[in-house]
Amino acid sequence: MRITRYNALAIIITLLLGSAVLLVEVRKNQSDKGAMPDLQRMVNVHPDGWTAIASAFVDPRWNESMKGDYDLVAAQAFQRGDGKKVIVVMTWSRDGIRRAGHSQQMCYQAGGFTVTPPKSATVTTKAGKQDLIAFTANHGKQIEDVMYWRITGGKTDISTGQSRLVALRFDRLNRLAQHILGDMPDNLMVRVSSERSAPDEPATAQIDYIKGFLEMLPNSDRKLVMGTK
Numbered sequence: 001m002r003i004t005r006y007n008a009l010a011i012i013i014t015l016l017l018g019s020a021v022l023l024v025e026v027r028k029n030q031s032d033k034g035a036m037p038d039l040q041r042m043v044n045v046h047p048d049g050w051t052a053i054a055s056a057f058v059d060p061r062w063n064e065s066m067k068g069d070y071d072l073v074a075a076q077a078f079q080r081g082d083g084k085k086v087i088v089v090m091t092w093s094r095d096g097i098r099r100a101g102h103s104q105q106m107c108y109q110a111g112g113f114t115v116t117p118p119k120s121a122t123v124t125t126k127a128g129k130q131d132l133i134a135f136t137a138n139h140g141k142q143i144e145d146v147m148y149w150r151i152t153g154g155k156t157d158i159s160t161g162q163s164r165l166v167a168l169r170f171d172r173l174n175r176l177a178q179h180i181l182g183d184m185p186d187n188l189m190v191r192v193s194s195e196r197s198a199p200d201e202p203a204t205a206q207i208d209y210i211k212g213f214l215e216m217l218p219n220s221d222r223k224l225v226m227g228t229k
Contacts, residue, residue: 047212
């Protein structure tokens with residue numbers, strides 16, 4: 001059988017990706033590289049005018065159910081004086097290669113929601129600009145406006161759809177090199193969602209919250225949550 005240039009390239013990439021998996025397994029028990037972030041403390045930081053309220057996402061049983069996908073999970077619901085509510089979810093994994101933050105639109109789809117095509121967006125704050133992914137999820141009369149972003153190895157990752165698949169393939173090779181050098185990238189995901197009471201209601205609560213949240217965070221936390229630009 002004649003090996004074409006395409007076949008050779010495919011073999012090389014397969015071997016590299018296979019090596020990445022092997023190296024990850026070898027390094028699973030490597031020494032701790034530092035303390036885990038205090039997600040529970042950070043998720044409880046909230047802008048003035050917002051109050052923590054009870055929610056199914058705050059139930060410890062929900063947090064435990066997510067521990068299989070992430071090392072840390074924290075969530076909290078908040079309500080503003082005008083009645084607007086948001087739910088904030090944060091996840092973190094030390095191994096940002098095997099346990100990277102999920103595409104949140106897929107999580108909503110798995111829950112029976114119809115999701116609009118995700119779009120890249122930017123929220124501008126006094127603390128700087130945060131690039132993120134935005135979409136709307138519908139389930140019967142329930143309408144949620146969702147914004148989220150991932151920070152992997154200190155860098156913002158907001159790629160979506162086919163572009164994300166292509167980016168992931170190249171990213172895996174890049175991370176393989178990092179992993180060989182012992183530089184395991186961690187992964188942080190931040191999601192803020194708000195439920196509308198009517199279809200034509202302005203979808204601004206989650207934007208207002210993100211602005212206030214990022215401006216309220218201490219500098220050390222903000223660097224972790226916003227990444228490096």
